[in-house]
Amino acid sequence: MKQVNIGGVPEHFNLAWYLSLKKGEYKNENINLRWHDYYGGTGEMCKALRDKQIDIAVILTEGIVTDIINGNPCKIVQTFVQTPLIWGIHVAHNSPYKTIEDLRGKKAAISRYGSGSHLMAFINAKNNNWNLENDLNFEVIKNLNGAIEGLTNQKADYFLWEKFTTKPLVDNETFRRIGNCPSPWPCFVIAARNEFIESNKKELQTILNIINNTTTAFKDIPRIDKTIANRYQQKLEDVKEWLSLTQWSQELIDKKTLNYVQNQLLALNIIPEMVDYKRLTHKL
Structure with missing residues (x-):
């Protein structure tokens, strides 16, 4: 069985991963997917990818784009959440x-x-x-x-x-x-280490197929609002609002969107230059 390490924030956005892991869907495909919570968020996950502690990360778009341009040997393989993240101040x-x-x-x-x-x-x-x-x-x-x-x-x-x-x-x-x-762009993407992509295309595609099946039907899961409210200590009305605002994706982020992200980051002096779309993404 192939072991694959994946990281993400321990928040309601990633409940779909927990549900598919709980059902044993990856093990049924001979993949031992091990989930790791990153309470420190994007920066901590970028370091974990660089250090090969994880193979895949569910990570903020702007964070992984910045880190890839700064030398992290990874690529975005799919958008995970299409809608913007609403940051409270x-x-x-x-x-x-x-x-x-x-x-x-x-x-x-x-x-x-x-x-x-x-x-x-x-x-x-x-x-x-x-x-x-x-x-x-x-x-x-x-x-x-x-x-x-x-x-x-x-x-x-x-x-x-x-x-x-x-x-x-x-x-x-x-x-x-x-x-x-x-955030003025889709908030979460799925990124993977280049080395892992090259040697595990079949396993990576299988993982994406499973999670995409889960997110496609996520809002139709019976009592999903109550499950989220209980698991993440949220009020039911807040969960319902969040579900109404959130749209998952099963597609690779497009070139126009990534150029817009880069333009914004460049204007803020967060990245030193814009790079080609193919340096940031890998289409399976």
């Missing part, structure tokens, strides 16, 4: 900041440099016409628990993270959300 509940403009020049908590929380802080700054050199400051906090500590103890002033994941922390008055910042 959070402050500590007792923070004096009330508006996004109040955060100009303040310190953003980020999981690590190159992470989604880091890159989206630039997108938010650009959206609000801030000076990208003078109005952005960062404090590395590693993960969501680090953000709770960092904002509560005033090591940092604000934090961007997926709106529905942090909603329980807003409800219990740990955080206060003062705005949203949707």
